Amino acid sequence: MNKLDMSVQYIKGVGPKKAKLLKKLNIETIRDLIYYFPRNYEDRRNFIKLINCKNDEKANLKVQISGPPIVHRPRKGLTITKIPIKDDTALGYLVWFNQNYVKNSFSIGEVIKVNGKVKRVGRNIEINNPYYEKDDGKNNILGRIIPIFPLTEKITNIEMIKLVSKALKEYLYLEEEVLPKELLDMFSFPSISEALINIHFPKDRQSYLLSKKRLVFEEFLILQLGLFILKNHYNNDEEGIKFSKSEQILDFIKSLPFTLTNAQKRVIAEITSDMESSKCMNRLVQGDVGSGKTIVAVLAMMKAYFSGYQSVMMAPTEILARQHYNSISELLDDYDIKCELLIGSISSKQKTDLLEKIKSGEIDIVVGTHALIQNTVEFNKLGLAITDEQHRFGVRQRAMLSSKGQSPDVLVMTATPIPRTLALILYGDLDISVIDELPPGRKHVKTYAVSSDMKNKVYEFVKKQIREGRQAYIVCPLVEESEKLDIQSAVQLYEELQNDHFKDFRVGLLHGKMKPADKDRIMLDFNNCEIDLLVSTTVIEVGVNVPNANIMVIENAERFGLAQLHQLRGRVGRGEFQSYCVLVNNSRSKIAKERMEIMEKSSDGFIISEKDLEIRGPGEFFGIRQHGIPDLKIANIFTDIDILKTAQNFAKDIINDDPILEFEEHIKIKKKIIRLFEGKMNEISFN
Ligand code: ADP
Ligand code: MG
Secondary structure, eight states, rough: OOOGGGGGGGSTTOHHHHHHHHHHTEEEEOOHHHOOOSEEEEHHHHHHHGGGTTSEEEEEEEEEEOOOOOEEEEEEEEEEEEEEEOOOSSSSEEESSSOOOGGGGGGGEEEEEEEEEEEEEEEEEEEEEEEEEESSSTTTOSSSSSEEEEOTOOOOOHHHHHHHHHHHHHHHGGGGOOOOOHHHHHHTTHHHHHHHHHSSSSSSHHHHHHHHHHHHHHHHHHHHHHHHHHHHHHSSSOOOOOOOTTTHHHHHHHHHOOOHHHHHHHHHHHHHHHHHHSSSEEEEEEOTSSSOOHHHHHHHHHHHHTTOOEEEEOSSSHHHHHHHHHHHHTTTTTTTOOOEEOOOSSSSHHHHHHHHHHHHHHEEEEEGGGGGGGGTTTOEEEEEEEEESGGGGGGHHHHHTTSSSSSSSSEEESSSOOOOHHHHHHHTEEEEEEOOOTTTOOOOOOEEEEEEEGHHHHHHHHHHHTTOOOOOEEEEOOOGHHHHHHHHHHHHHHHHHHHHHTSOOOOOETTSSSSHHHHHHHHHHHHHOOOOOEOOOOSSSSSOOOTEEEEEEEEEEEEEEHHHHHHHHHTTOOSSSSEOOOOOOEOOOHHHHHHHHHHHHHOOOOHHHHHHHHHHHHTTTTTGGGGTTTOOOOOOOTHHHHHHHHHHHHHHHHHHHHHTTSGGHHHHHHHHHHHHHTTHHHTTTTO
């Protein structure tokens, strides 16, 4: 075993108790400690003079012990020890409470470095409970730039500094250089050891910046290499399928009750050209809510059908899968194309039957949920794999779907507009098509943010709409940590509304933990206008399409991501009626207010997600983790975009030359990649 993988307990001074505290910071091994980066720095290179000390401010001093300790016992249980100090400007005292031993710690005339908060009363200068160092070169935290670590209680920054210093001193030599020498030279990057020392204890600003850049670059390079390898594994550059031209599709388009928008036409042309070429299609279709992505997918699936191939379409929820299934079946009514639905909730007999038919090729199009990526699902001749609402799936799930066929074409659809910066990471090597136009006649959804004391007014407004024949949604937030509690609150809200404000109306309830059959019944009732007001958790977030519903109230709107609010809002404004979205904001924070204002002002999903990214940072942004992307320790996808691009280009070159990193010079970086992606790489027999 590499010693860097040993428990932190091998560091002197770390026992089981401390190890437990460190674990809370995700520090378990010596390597974790070395890679635990500061969140900030304090420049303690300069010492000030005693005379310049300001009351209540921290001071960094170099002083001489000027006299013997003075010990007071003002009352029982309190001992005050004062050590007289001086420099060439003034006199003062270091003061400790109940720390008797300090009286023996100094000798008169000795020079020490001190850091602590100043208490100044008149001409009297005292530093209470100071941190000090002898001027002997050991342990020197004073007189240099020191790291400020992100910490939890019970571990002090100084303790952390000491632990990291020890780890660096004793084990850093074991950390291998993974970047090729030419690359280091090209950017004048420091070696890994130098970079790690400088990121903790920068010599100066210059070396800090360069070290940081190197670490960011390396982190991106490793991440990107890992993603490329995962992608390549599942859909490598083998010959793809060459689908034939199909005239029948043109007739189908003519028969539609609407004309395609120019954006739809353009995207369809891009997909057609990919499908007809021998290259494997790998395309992301981005289009705002309601831009008409479903028909685009249907056309691609028809094309596959006419070339003799099966298609599969995976959606993140049963509601959405069912809805896709219904609209696809309806569109294909006049054709002899067999479409079926595969979801977790069908009976096992139905399922066995279905699986057999998929395997024999009797079924042409399979729509479903995660159930589709189980091992038991086998296709006869899968030619096209589509994932809808990709942001709900990880890189890996998409790849697993396409591995059901032999280099099938891949289409990914998302309504969550992804800023360019993120798309580079999340969809590194996908071609991107954008449907940047809504079908004509769509009404702008009027959006208002209100505080919770306006609720009665809001409910009155909802009632007015319902009396005019419309339907409404009330969305209560669902937070992953406590799904149970949230469902409770949805149930409670439902009961309250049904018994009070809306007792004369038909209220329905929809949440994720309901039996699928119950969910379906509720959605059907809502569709058929047998429910006026649907109280729901975010399960209605994606895809649901009820044109008569024209008003949505979102409770605790501040708890949602903006991209998510935009998705939710997309459930209304689908019909001919003026539609409304009311955001009930229970927070007084400035950020919450700012975010609500963006929703009021903008209906453009791209602008909304850019702003969200700006305000909340990429970590929070609809959960990068959901995509199956490892945490970044130092790189920031948003602010380090230039370095990301450079690293991406290098990663491409490396992968082109050496697709599974078997060259001698790539062995070390490969190890780091495997470590970063943990279990994921084992499955693909890459190591
Ligand atoms: P999304 O992109 O959100 O998945 P859908 O594909 O569900 O959007 O389309 C939303 C609605 O718009 C559907 O009812 C669909 O039939 C309709 N639609 C799609 N394209 C057009 C168009 N070009 N003109 C008019 N209506 C369209
Ligand atoms: Mg859709």
